[in-house]
Amino acid sequence: MNTNLTEKSSKPIVDKVAIVGAGPGGLAAAIALRSQGIDVQVYEKAQEFRPAGTGLGLAPNGLSSLDAMAPGIVEALKSSGCEVHHTVLKNIQGETIRTNATKYLEQYGQPLLTIWWYRLQQVLASRLPSDIIHLNHRCISFEQDEKGVEIHFAGEKSVYADLLIGADGVNSVVRETLFGEGKPNYIGSMCWRAVIKYRHELFNDYELVFVKGNKQFMYLLNVGGGYTSWISRKFSPEYSLSHSADEVKSRILHELADWDESFRAVVEATPAEQIWEGPICDRSPLSRWSEGRVTLLGDAAHPMAPAMGQGANTTFEDAYQLRECFSDSANLQEALTSYEQLRIERTKIIQARSALGEMRYYDTNFVASTGQTQERQMSLHDDFHKWVYNFKPSVKI
Numbered sequence: 236m237n238t239n240l241t242e243k244s245s246k247p248i249v250d251k252v253a254i255v256g257a258g259p260g261g262l263a264a265a266i267a268l269r270s271q272g273i274d275v276q277v278y279e280k281a282q283e284f285r286p287a288g289t290g291l292g293l294a295p296n297g298l299s300s301l302d303a304m305a306p307g308i309v310e311a312l313k314s315s316g317c318e319v320h321h322t323v324l325k326n327i328q329g330e331t332i333r334t335n336a337t338k339y340l341e342q343y344g345q346p347l348l349t350i351w352w353y354r355l356q357q358v359l360a361s362r363l364p365s366d367i368i369h370l371n372h373r374c375i376s377f378e379q380d381e382k383g384v385e386i387h388f389a390g391e392k393s394v395y396a397d398l399l400i401g402a403d404g405v406n407s408v409v410r411e412t413l414f415g416e417g418k419p420n421y422i423g424s425m426c427w428r429a430v431i432k433y434r435h436e437l438f439n440d441y442e443l444v445f446v447k448g449n450k451q452f453m454y455l456l457n458v459g460g461g462y463t464s465w466i467s468r469k470f471s472p473e474y475s476l477s478h479s480a481d482e483v484k485s486r487i488l489h490e491l492a493d494w495d496e497s498f499r500a501v502v503e504a505t506p507a508e509q510i511w512e513g514p515i516c517d518r519s520p521l522s523r524w525s526e527g528r529v530t531l532l533g534d535a536a537h538p539m540a541p542a543m544g545q546g547a548n549t550t551f552e553d554a555y556q557l558r559e560c561f562s563d564s565a566n567l568q569e570a571l572t573s574y575e576q577l578r579i580e581r582t583k584i585i586q587a588r589s590a591l592g593e594m595r596y597y598d599t600n601f602v603a604s605t606g607q608t609q610e611r612q613m614s615l616h617d618d619f620h621k622w623v624y625n626f627k628p629s630v631k632i
Contacts, residue, residue, distance in 0.1 A: 247273045248567050253386055253396035254278065255374045255409055259352070260533030260550040261402035262359035265367065267304045267558035276396070277363070278388065280373035280403075284360065288352025289428045289511070290456040290464025291541075292319075292443075295343035296626035297548030300555040302345075303628035309345070311358050316350030316459040319442040327448045329495035334441075343624045349443060351430050351458040355547070374408045377529065384528045398567065399529045400557075402550075405516055407535035413526050419516035422540055424593055425474050427487040427512050428466040429505045430458060435497055446498060450597040451490065453498060465501050467491070470597035474514045480507040487512075515540055517590060520583040525571040532557065537582035542592030545585050545623065553578055555628050585623065 252268055254261045257279035265275045293301075293312065302309045319339075324332045340346045360368065373389040377399055384399040401409025405419050444455040450470040458464045469490060477483040484507040491499050502510075517538050524531040533550035556577050557570075564570035 247271050248561055248564060248570060249397035250274060251276070251396045252398045252400060253384070253394055254400045254402055255386070256402035256404060256407075256533075256535070257281070257284075257356070257360070257368055257370075258402065258404065258533070259355050259359055259547055260535075260554065261400070262356065262363065262368075263301065263304065263551050263554040264400055264402055264532055264557060266359065266362050267554045268561065269363070270304065271558060271561050273561075275367060276394065277368045278372035278374060278386070278394070279368065279370050282371045284353075284356065284370070286351075286353045286430075288356070288430070289466060290349055290351055290430055290454075290458040290462075291355070291547055292456075292544040293348040293350060293355075294544060294548045295339055295345035295347075295624045296545075297551040298345040298348065299343075299626060300548075300551040300628055304551075304555055304558060305362050308358065308362065311361075312348055312350060312355070313346075314459075315354040315358055316348045317442050317457040319347040319349055321441055322443045322445065323441045325444060325446045327446060327494040327498070329497050339624070342621075349456045349458050349464070351460075351462055351464065353430075354459065374403065376412060377409070379527050379529060381527075397528065400532055401529065401535045402532045404534045405518065405538040407531065409529065410531055410535050413529060413531075414521065416518065419518050419538060421474055421514045421516055422590055422593060423470060423472055424468050424515035424540070424597075425471045425512075426466065426468045426515050427483065427490075427510055428464070429502075429510045430462055430464045431501070431505050431509065432461050433463040433501055433504055434461065435463075435501060446494075447596075448494065452596055453491075453494075455498075455501065463501065465505070467502075468515065468593075468596070470594075477512055480510065483507060483510050483512045515593060517586060520579070520586055522579070524575050524579065528567065530557075530571050530574065536578075537586055539582075539586040539589040540593035541589070542596065543585065543589045543623075545589060549582050549585055552581075552626055559628075588619065 251274045254277045257277050261277055265277050268275050298309050319337050321336055323334045375387050375389055377384055377386045383397050385395050387393050401407050442457045446453040454466040456464040477486050517540055524536045532553045557574050560570040560573040
């Protein structure tokens with residue numbers, strides 16, 4: 236590869252890209268770069284794709300990015316998830332406080348979809364040849380020079396590429412190797428969640444239910460196919476993890492002791508071993524994501540609190556923007572510089588607002604003074620959210 240080109244060539248600026256991480260970010264990046272004629276190989280530490288992850292929201296900015304990279308994929312996601320037409324706010328007694336009709340499609344050209352992380356992964360993986368996704372490859376280190384990158388995996392396996400993309404999440408090995416930051420920042424919020432086959436007449440007539448407690452809240456999401464995702468978070472200055480799956484389930488049921496039985500029932504119906512417990516974490520924004528022939532994407536680059544539901548959506552923006560930088564640049568360094576310039580400031584702002592939003596969930600004074608919780612944060616009339624959702628990729632033929 237000639238990195239001294241001064242004019243854009245029709246030939247890809249790199250021949251081979253290795254992506255560490257086969258979550259939605261890594262798979263979306265693979266789809267994006269393969270469309271440029273690049274040999275992309277994805278390496279994932281899991282030994283198999285299995286049902287995992289939580290329910291999440293795909294907002295207009297994320298869906299627009301995906302649609303620009305893989306036309307038709309949004310329709311597949313609609314079939315695998317749930318298009319949200321209404322949201323409802325309830326109190327812990329199960330009483331409805333307010334019901335809102337969503338207007339994402341009318342205002343931004345894309346809906347709000349709720350989908351199981353696992354189904355999202357499946358849809359994205361279906362757009363790629365199976366032989367480019369390599370399971371049971373846990374990245375442990377890499378070395379680079381001016382010619383390429385050698386990536387090392389557990390079990391003495393190594394591969395060589397022109398570029399390494401770290402799409403390996405909040406605990407990214409690639410990011411840690413580049414910048415040596417240590418553990419992520421705990422932001423004071425504990426989380427319990429699961430996805431199960433479940434229906435309850437109190438909330439399944441709605442697509443998205445938000446229940447506000449005392450410095451504690453719960454989401455109930457219809458994620459399609461008869462599956463419900465429940466997510467409970469609680470303000471906790473210190474965090475501690477339970478010692479067993481049964482203890483995890485007992486702990487969350489204890490936290491919901493004063494809540495209506497309908498909310499406790501969905502937790503009761505969940506096998507203990509399927510409940511995930513953990514802290515909500517982020518990391519301080521970086522001033523750069525790249526070094527030489529290595530760069531970051533998604534949660535590896537900008538892990539954020541889930542309050543705004545922008546983790547996956549900004550990740551898909553990353554993948555789209557990286558593709559455009561590769562298409563428009565004369566060499567790799569130019570492409571990575573442009574990628575950082577386009578992405579770092581935007582994601583830094585969204586990270587900060589997401590952390591603020593997470594704490595506002597628990598701020599009783601904020602709630603009392605405004606009379607609003609999630610509806611205020613997700614208001615379609617808020618200029619900040621318009622700026623987020625109005626991300627509009629240009630589709631090149």
